[in-house]
Amino acid sequence: MAAISLRRTSLALVSASALLIGAMTLAPTMATADVSQDRAQVLGIDDPDKIPGSYIVGLHSELSTTSVDQLALQYEATVSAQWSVIDGFAAQMSHAQAERLAAHPDVEFVEQDARVHIPVGVKPTPPGWNLDRIDQRYLPLDGIYDPLNNGAGVDIYILDTGIFAGHNDFGGRVGAGYDAVGGGTDDCQGHGTFIAGIAGGTHYGVAAEANLIPVRVLNCHGSGSVAGIIDGIDWIVNDASSTVIANASIGGMLNTSLNNAVDAAFAAGVFFVTGAGSSNANACNFSPASAQGAYVAAATNINDTVPPQSNWGPCVDIYAPGVNITGPGIGGPNDTITMSGGSFAAPHVAGAGAIVLHDNPGFSAADIASWLSQNCTSGVIVNPNGPDCLLYVGQD
Known part of the structure; x- marks a missing residue:
């Protein structure tokens, strides 16, 4: 995927090992440190979204x-x-205790837990252009969506605010899932339902027959913690028995712990899709977009132009529709909303991953990433600040 060497370089500044794997083992009698004197730096203390008293x-x-x-x-x-x-855990403690714990010989790092959130943006527009665009190489649109297949039987995990399973666009394909927040996997915010609909909705989705599994890591306000997201990723890795798709249209500042979890999930067979973000900044400065194991999507509009607020740079792997996208809402079984942002490019790619996996059930997560990057459309994106690569799942 894009800029692996750059990501490894940036991660090396904050972590000695991308997957927290090291040679040191705990002796039968645990190593001890002078907790009253020994201290080490705690990562993430300058993050504006840090959670006081909470550490990874x-x-x-x-x-x-x-x-x-x-x-x-x-x-x-x-x-x-x-x-x-x-290899790690979440804990509550004071900052002084965290500094002392960071100096323990069995500890690689201590990092401040932080809030993560969903981007926001709603714009009314007629639906449909987004699916129409990804099954044809060039404009103008032909008014038809005819993908390679509908992703039947493939599991797409949605790390988000939950899914409103009662929406008619899901056709009974929403699984039980997992709740890391409390209160169940139903969606009281709307973002997760919309994302699920774009990835695998019957009418609005890229892979209209895929299974959709809610992994609720964000609350009714659309916010959560890094520790909660790692909890969700951990559940996915343990729940999946083969290669699966995961979409996380969420983000925060660069975070070693979250990136390590994404990298480990990718190695375990999770094709992990996330959005580049919408801050008009280098996507490599954010997590999980900076993770080596993330496949990162940035947004385009109906004219194949990258919106000015889109994040950019070598951590972006692919472009996909993300402006004026219509999908299911939580106001009722037929409710729809229209939204714009990098968040909404990602589920197009997640759905595309399900289409690829359906035809190639033996593929690894890396194989899916390679297929999408090799089969995307080049030469059509206006002034890309990233790969010359627009998502494509059509039948050549």
Whole structure:
């Protein structure tokens, strides 16, 4: 995918290992540090969305639950989650305790947990151009959407605000899913339902027969924590038995812990799609877009032009429709809304990933990424500040 060497360079500044894998193992008697004196830098303390008192601890190697509890107790920290997707855990503690814990020889880093959120933007417009665009190489639009297949049987995990399963556009294809927030997987905000509809809705979706699995990591206000998203990713990795698709149209500032989780999920067979963002900035400065294992989509409009607010740079892998997109809402079983932003390019790519996987069930996540990048349309995007690559799932 795009700019792997650049991502590795940037990640190396904040992490000695992209997947938190190291040679150090915990001795039978846990190594101890002078907790009253030894301190080390805590990552992420300048993030404007940091969550006071909440931290993510990266370990050099996996520890048992008992060992993690003992380590936390030594520094008066309270463990809130421990994961298998990365060697680490989430905990509550003071900043001083976090600095001391960061100096422990079994700890690779301690990073401030942070809020993540969904971009916002709604613009009314007639529906339909977006699907029409990705099954043909060139303009003008022909008024037809005829993809290679409909992604039947492929699982698309939606890390978002949940999914309103009662919408008629889903046709009973919404799975039970997972709730990392509390309150169930139903959508009380709307963003997740819209994303699911673009990825796999019967009428509005790229892959109209794919299975849609809600992974609720954002609350009714569209916000959540890095730890909560890692919790959702961890669940996906453990739930999936083969290659699957995941869409995370969410983001925040550069975060080592989140990037490591995405990289681990990709290695485990999760084709992980995210949006480049809409800050008119380098996408490599944000997470999860800066993760090596993320396949990053930036938005185009009906004229194949990149909107000025779109993020850009070598971390972008592909362009897809993201302006004036219509999909399902949560106001009722037939409700629709229209939205614009980098968030909405991503589910087009997630749906495309399901189409590719349907025809190639033995593909890895890397194979799906390669297929999409090799089969995209070149030479049509107006002034791209990224790859010359527009999503394509048509029948040549």
